[in-house]
Amino acid sequence: MRRLSVAEAVREAIAEEMRQNEKVFCIGEDIGIEGGFGGAFGVTQGLSEEFGHQRILDTPIAEAGIAGVAIGAAIMGMRPIADVQYGDFIFVAMDQLINNAAKLRYLSKGKIKVPLVMRIPVGVSGRGTQHAQSLESLLSHIPGLKIVCPSTPYDAKGLLKSAIRDDNPVMVFEHKLLYGATGRKEALDVSMDVPKEEYLIPIGRADVKREGKDITIVGLLKTVHTALTAAKRLKKEGIELEVIDPRTLVPLDEETILKSVKKTGRIIIIQEDNLFSGWGAEVISLVTEKIFDYLDAPPKRIGPPATPVPFAPVMEKYYVPDEEDLIKEVAKIMG
Amino acid sequence: MIDKTKISPNKFIETYTTMVRIRQFEDRVYLLFLEGEMPGTIHLYQGQEAVAAAVCANLRREDLITSTHRPHGHAIAKGVSLRSLMAELFAKKTGCCEAKGGSMHMGDMDVGMLPAIAIVGGGIPVATGLALASKMMHSGKVAVSFFGDGATSEGAFHEAVNMGAIWNLPVVYVCENNLYGASTHQSKVMKIKNVAERASSYGIPGKVVDGNDVFSVYEVAKEAISRARKGKGPTLLECKTYRRGGHSRSDACRYRGKEEEKVWLAKDPIPQARKKLVQLGVLTEKKAKEIEEKVKKEIKDAIEYARRSPSPEPEDTLVNVFVGGEN
Ligand SMILES: Cc1ncc(C[n+]2csc(CCOP(=O)(O)OP(=O)(O)O)c2C)c(N)n1
Numbered sequence A: 001m002r003r004l005s006v007a008e009a010v011r012e013a014i015a016e017e018m019r020q021n022e023k024v025f026c027i028g029e030d031i032g033i034e035g036g037f038g039g040a041f042g043v044t045q046g047l048s049e050e051f052g053h054q055r056i057l058d059t060p061i062a063e064a065g066i067a068g069v070a071i072g073a074a075i076m077g078m079r080p081i082a083d084v085q086y087g088d089f090i091f092v093a094m095d096q097l098i099n100n101a102a103k104l105r106y107l108s109k110g111k112i113k114v115p116l117v118m119r120i121p122v123g124v125s126g127r128g129t130q131h132a133q134s135l136e137s138l139l140s141h142i143p144g145l146k147i148v149c150p151s152t153p154y155d156a157k158g159l160l161k162s163a164i165r166d167d168n169p170v171m172v173f174e175h176k177l178l179y180g181a182t183g184r185k186e187a188l189d190v191s192m193d194v195p196k197e198e199y200l201i202p203i204g205r206a207d208v209k210r211e212g213k214d215i216t217i218v219g220l221l222k223t224v225h226t227a228l229t230a231a232k233r234l235k236k237e238g239i240e241l242e243v244i245d246p247r248t249l250v251p252l253d254e255e256t257i258l259k260s261v262k263k264t265g266r267i268i269i270i271q272e273d274n275l276f277s278g279w280g281a282e283v284i285s286l287v288t289e290k291i292f293d294y295l296d297a298p299p300k301r302i303g304p305p306a307t308p309v310p311f312a313p314v315m316e317k318y319y320v321p322d323e324e325d326l327i328k329e330v331a332k333i334m335g
Numbered sequence B: 001m002i003d004k005t006k007i008s009p010n011k012f013i014e015t016y017t018t019m020v021r022i023r024q025f026e027d028r029v030y031l032l033f034l035e036g037e038m039p040g041t042i043h044l045y046q047g048q049e050a051v052a053a054a055v056c057a058n059l060r061r062e063d064l065i066t067s068t069h070r071p072h073g074h075a076i077a078k079g080v081s082l083r084s085l086m087a088e089l090f091a092k093k094t095g096c097c098e099a100k101g102g103s104m105h106m107g108d109m110d111v112g113m114l115p116a117i118a119i120v121g122g123g124i125p126v127a128t129g130l131a132l133a134s135k136m137m138h139s140g141k142v143a144v145s146f147f148g149d150g151a152t153s154e155g156a157f158h159e160a161v162n163m164g165a166i167w168n169l170p171v172v173y174v175c176e177n178n179l180y181g182a183s184t185h186q187s188k189v190m191k192i193k194n195v196a197e198r199a200s201s202y203g204i205p206g207k208v209v210d211g212n213d214v215f216s217v218y219e220v221a222k223e224a225i226s227r228a229r230k231g232k233g234p235t236l237l238e239c240k241t242y243r244r245g246g247h248s249r250s251d252a253c254r255y256r257g258k259e260e261e262k263v264w265l266a267k268d269p270i271p272q273a274r275k276k277l278v279q280l281g282v283l284t285e286k287k288a289k290e291i292e293e294k295v296k297k298e299i300k301d302a303i304e305y306a307r308r309s310p311s312p313e314p315e316d317t318l319v320n321v322f323v324g325g326e327n
């Protein structure tokens, strides 16, 4: 074992899969340039040295092209890992992802497979409205796309490897503040031991990141860590949070969530993504539809206000839900 | 060639001063940023000053521009106040976006600059729409879209320039070709040598100009803008230039060749302009010094203003999402 950051874990997953399967390749902006950045967050740093520029394919600034070209290559049996620098640029590629990646199999009598991986960095990180949005709920709305959201290096590696091997289009969301050294003050250090031996994490299985008897907290990406921090503080007051990380939104591991809420009788969602029509609402619907009688308190969601992401640190702090917000809600629910 | 009869001496001096103002602003901002006084990231404009200064010198206050992730130069040239720009960088309530935007979104509608659009290529269709409205409303306004070489690979560029062309809209597309989109050299992403060649596929004029020569840019911009204003349609101007620093805050430019850097860095637009103006007898070295001193004071004032300005309130986050109410 050795400690890896999320960026390193993702890089290792890509490299392992590229070594094992020559059909796997990366396509994106500024990912393989000599003397360059290795993508916006350094994830592909060094890969072009090992795999060459044919397989670490630098593109023009053209997200619709990147997504569409990757889809075409995937249909022919290649396994592209496409990259947008910031999730916010995925809007430029939306038509290709939603109208093509998610639909061509359906239209082809099941003859077409689109084994596309799209890596999408999301989340607030001090860059303002157009470099900050969370898009996992938005894309989870589209039947035909799998949605993966790892919160730790271990999960990031195991899930990305599964995504690359999956025959469906998989949207992999990564949080900018979880990558590791990105030069951002607010970045969290989530580096951890990751086995050297190969492992996979199946898509569609949630993880109980912390066991507790009092309240089920469901977080995603960075808010998993927010919940864990709150849990540590509340332990001192004798409150035990159970922290569930769905890890994938589509497909959603309903069983793990329901089992937890049956035990605790209470659920709070903490999400950075917009609340309206968001993934948290989906999880709460699930709970109220299936195990309403187990609930001892109304379910609750914590999230940002319904506004764009503001730039100034004081407003940004107000915008992003943090452990204080969560602890306040816990206090209310525990009465 | 510079034709003194075509530009008044005052205009010469004004445009030169704008370049100096942008350079000093960016140099100061860079230091303030390194010292940690500014949050976020910055994309600086040093080296490209001649483009913003010469293009905007030909615009009226009510004319409109769109800009990019690298907007400081455009904002200064279009006349956004230095105080409000500096305050925005300091994330203060008095900033030109009330601290909602930061470096990548500078703008001020009072002087005809939309908040800069940081999505590469995103401003080009919007500028085309500004021009469409000008035509439909007979307002006589011209729109200018500034964008980089990299942006011309986006679909938005193609769609918008074509629309501007078919409807003969009063818009000028100004491509600042600094040879790189982030770390990627132009030669890796297009087979043509000049972005301006793309104009022919839309049936509009395309002009290549030395973007480090403020006089050349001035001449072609003047022609393109007056053509647009007369209803004769858009022009694609390609200004060949070079950024003197990194793409963004922490970029050491290791992807640029030393030889290439040497050649381009020697072609600094500002000393070049000063030399010519002195030769023409429009400027003296003494006067040039005075301009520098004057600008230095303006920037000092802007920094002091920014420092003493209040921060926004957290709840200001909620303001201006919708017309007619807070959410
Ligand atoms: C749609 C989109 N894709 C990618 C980016 C990331 N990005 C920001 S600036 C930039 C390079 C832009 O190059 P160019 O248009 O030449 O402008 P320059 O930076 O040289 O001024 C890139 C790739 C972005 N902001 N928007």
Ligand SMILES: [Mg+2]
Binding pocket: B148, B149, B150, B176, B177, B178, B179, B180, B181, B182
């Ligand atoms: Mg460029």
